[in-house]
Amino acid sequence: MKNALALVAVLLCANAASAQETPSTEARPWAMPGEEAVDPYTTSDANAGAAPISDPRVLEAFHGREGIERIAGTLVDLSFADPRTAPIFKPFDPVRIKRTLSEQFCYILGGGCAYSGRAMAEVHKDMGLTPANMNALVENLQKAMDMEGVPFAMQNRLLARLAPMKRDVVTR
Amino acid sequence: MRAKTGLAGGAALLLTLTASQVAAQGLETGGKLLLTGGVSTVEGAGGGGLASWATTTGYGTEGEVGGNVHGTYLKLPDYEFSTWGAAVGLFDRVELSYARQTFDTGDTGAKLGLGKGFAFHQDIVGLKVVVAGDAVYDQDRWLPQIAVGAQYKKNDQGPIIAAVGGRDDQGVDYYVAATKVLLDQSLVLNGTVRMTKANQLGLLGFGGPGKDDYSAQFEGSVAWLANKRLAIGVEYRTKPDNLGFAREDDWADIFVAYAFSKNLSVTAAYVDLGDIATFKDQRGFYISLQAGF
Incomplete structure (x- = not known):
């Protein structure tokens, strides 16, 4: 059943991609091998x-796609280890979060990646996150960017794009 | 001076104890990003050094509380100015503040006929409420964070103030502040409009000969965020000119604010207060320490 749904979704994605005049990136499936199973959805x-x-x-x-991948990896590792964020991340698959975060950062930073994760509001709607949770994640991201050697002003260019997502992420 | 330092130290200890108690009882603290609570102004509110901002003081987010104590010292050619105070931020919405200012005329007191070492003291109780916006996170909107505030000020030298033409030894300032972080440029902008009658913050009383009306004054700050811990900026503050015996000038400063942690920050500034009570060109160094959570 899941496979059939997956096929339908892939076809839908393919249609969506071909319907666009100039697709900037190739459409990706919602999940990759080696990750825990998730319910299918249409990527965009x-x-x-x-x-x-x-x-x-x-x-x-940000040292291109490789640097972004390292930053996303570090951010997820830090957030699983940080007592402020660990309980939030614990139920989720770190392999998948690293990949989708990396795609998201890469897309936003103009790295030409497709984003195959779900929308921020969709992902966070049942998590009951607070502003303090969001800030803790930002602090971990700043640490990860510091470790990659990204200059502060350039870090802020990314944070400026991520900041409005607070309205989708923070629900209480 | 020593007694006050001791008092500020005691207050700092009390706040630290309060913070640990608050944490033990499950009320969260310290969730804001570094420096986003601002530093402590000379009037006790959260903001820059001279300008009150729309941010709430301390590191409490919407579900949290924050608080701090501060001490500020400014050495001028002919005077010494110091303040200490305490403030709390409640749920990133409301700020309550107290400050006690001392304006010490030192040797200048004798030249002014007040007597050597004559000092004005002023107590300031402040309330600020955030009414709109999120200075840090609303990066896709022009709307700044906006707060409204009031500061009740009471001076302890009523007879002297009356003698120099001041109408009153107490008054209330009302202000609207707008603060915006332009994150992709690593800049913090603030503009505040203050309705006030205060002469030199109220240290020389309120109103003057034939003048007892509020006037609208402006406070502006621009700060560059050099890194997570360090902000470098300039401020400008316009002032009324109510008194007849001496001209009152606008104030300006350049400042550096450094956060060692969310519990301790230092602000150093070079401040130009212009002429004060006929003594010209009062410029000097300003140092302020803030401890809290």
């Missing part, structure tokens, strides 16, 4: 929740 870059930054200096400061 719009789910990333922010428009890409066009300034190439920002992507360069």
Whole structure:
């Protein structure tokens, strides 16, 4: 049943992609091998929740796709270890979060990745997150960007795009 | 001075104890990002050094409380100015503050006919309420964070104030502040409009000969966020000119604020207060310490 649904979803994605005149990136499935199973859904870059930054200096400061992947990995590792955020992350698959976060950052930083994760409001609607939870995540992201050697001003270029997502992420 | 430092230290200890008690009882603290609570102004409110901002003081987010104590010292060519105070931020919505200012005329007191070492003291109780916006997170909107506030000020030198032409030794300032972080430029902007009758913050009383009306004054701040811990900025504050015996000038400063942690920050500034009570060009260094949570 899941496979059939998956096929339908892939076809839908393919249709959506071909319907676009100039698809900037190739459509991706909602899940990848090696990740815990998730219910199928239609992927869309719009789910990333922010428009890409066009300034190439920002992507360069993040050391391209490899740097972004390292930052997303570090952020997830830090957040699973941080007592402030660990209980929130615990039920979820770190492999999948690392991949979708990396895609999201890469898309927003103009790295040309497709985002295959779900929309922020959809993902966080039942988590009951507070502003303090959100700030704790931002602090971990700042730490991860520091570890990658991303200059503070460039870090803020990404944070400026992520900031309005607070309205979708924080529900109490 | 020593007694006051002791008092501020005691208050700091009390706040630290309160913070641990608050944490033990399950009320969260410290959820804001570094420096986003601002520093302590000379009037006790959260903001820059001279300008009250729309942010609530301390590190409490919407579900949390924050609080701090501060001490500020400013050495001018002909005077010394110091304040200490305490403030709490409740649920990132309401701020309550208290400050006690001392304006010490030192040797200048004798030249002014007040006597050597004559000092004005002023107590300021402040209330601020955030009414709209999120300075840090609303990065896709122009709307700044907006707060309204009031500061009740009471000076202890009523007869002297009357003698120099001040109408009253107490007054209330009302203000609207708008603060916006332009994150993609690492800038913090603030603009505040204050309705006031105060002469030199109220240290020389309120109103003057033939003048007992409120006037609208402006406070502006621009700060560059150099990194998570460090903000470098400039401020400008316009002032009324109510008294007849001496001209009152606008104030300006350049400042550096550094947060060692969410519990301790220091602000250093070079401040230009212009002419004060006929003594010209009162410029000097300002240092302020803030401890809290």
